[in-house]
Amino acid sequence: MWRPGLPELLIVLVLILLLFGPGRITKIAGELGSGIRAFREGLEKKESPEAPADKKDETTPPSQ
Template sequence: MRIAGLGVPELLIILAVVVLLFGVGRLSKIGSELGRGIREFRTGLKGDEEVSEAVSQPDPSANKESTE
């Protein structure tokens, strides 16, 4: 298996160096923050779609009030 020209042994060495530099606890914290950020990003995208749908479909009750 090759990813960007790196094999399994090279990837394991890189992983070991990262663990030595940051420590296991800090890596888990970084991973959880990254996951939370991705979730918030997806939620934000869903929220924007709901807002744009609401804007594109006018409220029929608003037309009744303006004509009376």
């Protein structure tokens, strides 16, 4: 199976730079990073059990 080496990767990177330009590449990379960050936060929220809501103890009378 063919695997790209360093020269092939450099050619691809130069072509991407020419196609999009440096400003657009940084914007795409920033959006990709924020998307990955949001995905990880979503996974953490799903895995961690929700904390139970604070309920007042009904056995103690309310202070007046």
